[in-house]
Amino acid sequence: MAIRTSRAIFGTAVAAFVAGGLLLGASGPAAAQERLDELREQGFVRIAIANEPPYTAVNPDGTVSGAGPELARAIFKKLGVEDVVASVSEYGAMIPGLQAGRFDVVTAGLFMKPERCRAVAYSEPDLCDAEAFAVQKGNPFGLRSYEDIAANPEVKIGAPGGGTEERLALEAGVPRDRVIVVPDGQSGIKMLQDGRIQVYSLPVLSINDLLAKANDPNLEIVAPVVGAPIYCAGAAFALGNEELRDAYDAVLAEMKESGEFAEIIEPYGFSAEAAKQVTREQLCAAN
Amino acid sequence: MEWDWAFVREILPTLLDGVRLTILATILGSLVAAVVGLGFALARRSRNRIFAKGIGFFAEFIRGTPLLVQLYFLFYILPDLGLTLPPLVAGVIGLGLHYGTYTAEVYRSGIENVPRGQWEAAKACNLTVVQTWRHVILPQAIPPMIPALANYFIAMFKETPLLSAITVLELMNQARSVANYNYRYLEPMTLVGVFFLVISLISVIGLRALERRFGRLR
Numbered sequence: 001m002a003i004r005t006s007r008a009i010f011g012t013a014v015a016a017f018v019a020g021g022l023l024l025g026a027s028g029p030a031a032a033q034e035r036l037d038e039l040r041e042q043g044f045v046r047i048a049i050a051n052e053p054p055y056t057a058v059n060p061d062g063t064v065s066g067a068g069p070e071l072a073r074a075i076f077k078k079l080g081v082e083d084v085v086a087s088v089s090e091y092g093a094m095i096p097g098l099q100a101g102r103f104d105v106v107t108a109g110l111f112m113k114p115e116r117c118r119a120v121a122y123s124e125p126d127l128c129d130a131e132a133f134a135v136q137k138g139n140p141f142g143l144r145s146y147e148d149i150a151a152n153p154e155v156k157i158g159a160p161g162g163g164t165e166e167r168l169a170l171e172a173g174v175p176r177d178r179v180i181v182v183p184d185g186q187s188g189i190k191m192l193q194d195g196r197i198q199v200y201s202l203p204v205l206s207i208n209d210l211l212a213k214a215n216d217p218n219l220e221i222v223a224p225v226v227g228a229p230i231y232c233a234g235a236a237f238a239l240g241n242e243e244l245r246d247a248y249d250a251v252l253a254e255m256k257e258s259g260e261f262a263e264i265i266e267p268y269g270f271s272a273e274a275a276k277q278v279t280r281e282q283l284c285a286a287n
Numbered sequence: 288m289e290w291d292w293a294f295v296r297e298i299l300p301t302l303l304d305g306v307r308l309t310i311l312a313t314i315l316g317s318l319v320a321a322v323v324g325l326g327f328a329l330a331r332r333s334r335n336r337i338f339a340k341g342i343g344f345f346a347e348f349i350r351g352t353p354l355l356v357q358l359y360f361l362f363y364i365l366p367d368l369g370l371t372l373p374p375l376v377a378g379v380i381g382l383g384l385h386y387g388t389y390t391a392e393v394y395r396s397g398i399e400n401v402p403r404g405q406w407e408a409a410k411a412c413n414l415t416v417v418q419t420w421r422h423v424i425l426p427q428a429i430p431p432m433i434p435a436l437a438n439y440f441i442a443m444f445k446e447t448p449l450l451s452a453i454t455v456l457e458l459m460n461q462a463r464s465v466a467n468y469n470y471r472y473l474e475p476m477t478l479v480g481v482f483f484l485v486i487s488l489i490s491v492i493g494l495r496a497l498e499r500r501f502g503r504l505r
Contacts, residue, residue, distance in 0.1 A: 092467020099470075119470050162467030170468070176301070180454050181464055187363065194366035196374075196454075 035244050036079060039104065044083040045076050048094045048103040050160070052185055052202065053209045054268035055109030055127060055233075058088060067127055067268040068107040072235060074264055075251045090183075092162020095119050098238045105248075109203070111164045111231035117284035121245045124252055125232035125283060127265060128274035129203035130224035131165060134192055134211060137218045143199050145226040146172030158182040158197040165201040168228055185210045192219060201225070205269045232278055295474050298465045302475070305461030306482050312378055312457060313444045319383020320443065321436065324390030328398065331391070350388040355449050357381050362453040378450040386443050393435045397428040430501040437494045441487060458482060 039045050049056035049069055056066035064086040073084050089097060094106045098120060109127050110116065133143055141155050142148065149155050150173035157174060159165035161181040169179050180197050182188040188200040189210050202210070204223045211219055224230075237245040255261040262272035330342040349357065361377040372380070401424050409419040448459035456464075462475035 090463075090467065092463065092470075093472075095470040096466065096472050161464060166464075167468065176464070177456065181460065181467075182454070183452070190363055190366075191454075194371050196366075196371065 033243065035241065036081075036247060039076075040080045043081070044085045045072075045081050045105065046103045047072055047084050047086050048089045048097060048106040048108055049086045050091060050094075050108040051088050052109070052160070052206050054205050054270070055203070056086075056107070058086075067265045067270055068109050068233070068235075070268075071126055071252075071261070071264050072105065072107040074260070075235075075248055075255065078251045078255075079247060090161050094162070095236070098236060101238070104237070104241075104244075106236040109233040110236050111203075111233050112280065112283040113164065113167070113231075114284055116236070117280075119239070120236040121239055121242045122234040122236055122280050122284070123245055123248050124280050125234050125275045125278050126252065126261075127270050128230055128232040128278070129205050129270070130230045131168065131201060131228040132204040132207040132221055132223035133225060134189065134200040134202075134207050134219055135198065135222055136192070137220050139220065139222055141198055143222060145228070146174065146201075147227065149178070149199060150174045153178075155198040156180055156196070158188045158191055158200040160184075160188075160202070163202075164231060169201065189214045189216075189219070203231075208269070230274065232275055232283055234280060291471075291474060294469070294471065295478065298469075298475060298478070301461050301465055302458065302478055302482070305456060305458035306486075308375070308456060309444070309447045309458040309482075310486070312375065312382065312447050312450060312455065313440070315379040316382030316386065316443055316447075317440050319379055320386035320390050320439065323383055323387030325394055327387060327391035328394035331395065332398070346388040346391055349384055354381060354385045354446060355452060357385060358449060358453050374450075374453050374455045377453055378447075378455045381453075382443055382446065382450075386439055389439055390436055393432050393439070394428070397432040398424060400431065401427050433501045434494060434498040437490075437497050441490050441494065444486065444490065445483065 047069060049058070049064060049066065051058045052066075054067055056064070056068050058064055064084070069084060069086060076082075076084060087103060089103075089108075091108065091110065094103075094108060094110060095116065097103055098106055106120070109129075110120075112122055112125065116122075135141070135143060141152055143152075143155065146157075146169050149157050149169060156178045157165075157169050158180045159169060159182065161183075166179055166181065170176070180191070182191060182197075182200065185202070185206065188197070188202070191197045192200045193214075193216060199222075200207075204221075207221050207223065211221055235245075235248060237248070252261070255264075256272070256276055261275075265275075266272055327342060327346050331339050331346070333339045333342075358378065358381045361372060361381050362374065365372065365377075405423055405427065406419070409423045414423065447457050450457050451460035451463065454460070458479055462479045466472045466475045
């Protein structure tokens, strides 16, 4: 009896040791497969979204839609993960959240820019769009580019915190105190209507969506913004999760081939062709 | 997660801008709260019952709703009624009104603590209402209130990050935009904590001094 007990203890110790070793060594090639198995087992993957239709949308009943989450849902289903659980987050908080392990993947239409490519592991491009401005009717300040905003000290620009537009405005030389961080699309339109900001910048499809909802004859869209190229987003994984990303990419490539990709994103207004014509490598190397 | 001193040096000037605005908002907010609170306290003592009740209800209403909701109201809803306030002004009014309802209670207890005999003595000396308040009641009522008021001052200081919700670029908002831009939260948020702690500690030392000076029973 005594012998058996000590053996059992020894066995447990070995098991614990092995398990510990596996956890510590979880960055090797086996890790991604493991990560995917874990996700399959728990039945869902955690995604970060922003509630910016048509990229990502939280419906009035609390369900999540939008091109990004729908695409992720379809891809993960093919990988054997049944469901996605979304948390709404600020753009700027997504990459730190990913690094901190709060989500498994960001599918919020996070545009690929070189500095982001260094911070996360992107999938191949999925959603492409140009930048746009929402302005007062007739564009009274004649704004066509971010440089125009920088040049006019009376113009304040609204943009999502940590979004591509905030960065583009700052890079174009708009001082920090004229770049107003707007919490969400509705607030942005409201602040534009109230004259707190003179221009609100988001991708074309987002501005179109917002203006259609606001239905305000005093607002109009300026698109595309001069000098801002077409950007493409991808699903963003944490660095070290490249194997999971590769599995995701494989399915994405198949779906682009079969036309399923177009079926999912085109109803939202995105061009599947645009995404097919570029690669992650090109976009991450740009400028 | 590694602490990066070079990054700290880079972001420090931006954060100091935020500190300046945070302190400005707190000081302006306190002034508004001090004045509004006195107004509330006096109005609630008014002989006109309906007026006193109305003001009392209004103060209760403000105290019973979250500051964040009030800020949204001031910033996003007032423009529909034709009043567009700059973010900082809306923030100062929000803080001042909200904390004014608290300081009103401080004033009330201070005033009520002035012994009844003082009122009667003032009347006996044939002082007018204004003279009674200015020369008899307030000089006795205000000193004991000062430590309690200063306490609310520190509490308000720590609530200023709420102003980031209405786009005031105070310390928290600056830190957030720095963090958003660089994908790092460790340094900016730690520095926010340090700044608040340092300023709070200094204020607490000041508060202790005030308590020693005014808090004693005579």
